[in-house]
Amino acid sequence: MSKTLYFAYGSNLHLGQMKDRCPDSKVLMSFILKNFKLVFRNVADIEKNVGSEVNGVIFKISQKDEKSLDKYEGVPTLYKKEYFEVDIEEKQNKVLYYKMTSSYDGYGSPSLKYYKVIEKGYEQNSLNKQSLIDAREFSIKNSKSSTFTSQRWKD
Numbered sequence: 001m002s003k004t005l006y007f008a009y010g011s012n013l014h015l016g017q018m019k020d021r022c023p024d025s026k027v028l029m030s031f032i033l034k035n036f037k038l039v040f041r042n043v044a045d046i047e048k049n050v051g052s053e054v055n056g057v058i059f060k061i062s063q064k065d066e067k068s069l070d071k072y073e074g075v076p077t078l079y080k081k082e083y084f085e086v087d088i089e090e091k092q093n094k095v096l097y098y099k100m101t102s103s104y105d106g107y108g109s110p111s112l113k114y115y116k117v118i119e120k121g122y123e124q125n126s127l128n129k130q131s132l133i134d135a136r137e138f139s140i141k142n143s144k145s146s147t148f149t150s151q152r153w154k155d
Contacts (some may be wrong), residue, residue: 026058
C-alpha cells in the first residue's frame, strides 16, 4: 500500500485529532517550510512569503487517510491539494499540503476553540509557538469580513 507524505500546519498537528481522522498516520518528522507564512482565514492557511517559515509536522498517511483528509478539508471547495519537494534521507520526496482556494483570500481571527487545538498540537510536537502567535496577531490586525466561517470550530 502506497504512503503519502503530508505536511500538517493547523489543527491536524493535534495528535489525537489526527489519529481519529487518519488512523494509519505516523509522525515522520517535525519540519519547517521555508518561504511560506502561516495565516488565519478564520481557519489556518499558508501562503508564499519569502523569508518566512511555517512550523509543522510531516506525517506518513495511507490512501484511506488521504481520502478522509480530503473530505475533512473540503477539497476542492474550501481547500485544494498542493505539493512541495523535500530531500529526506538523501531522497527527493513529494509532500502534500492543503491550501485554501482563492475564494478565501481575506484574513480573520481563529475561534479560541480552534486556536487552542492548534496550540496543543504545537506543544505535542515541540514546535516553536512564536509563528503561531504572530499568525493570529497578523490575521486579527488584517481581518476582513469576506473570510471563511467554520461551523465546526465556532466558540
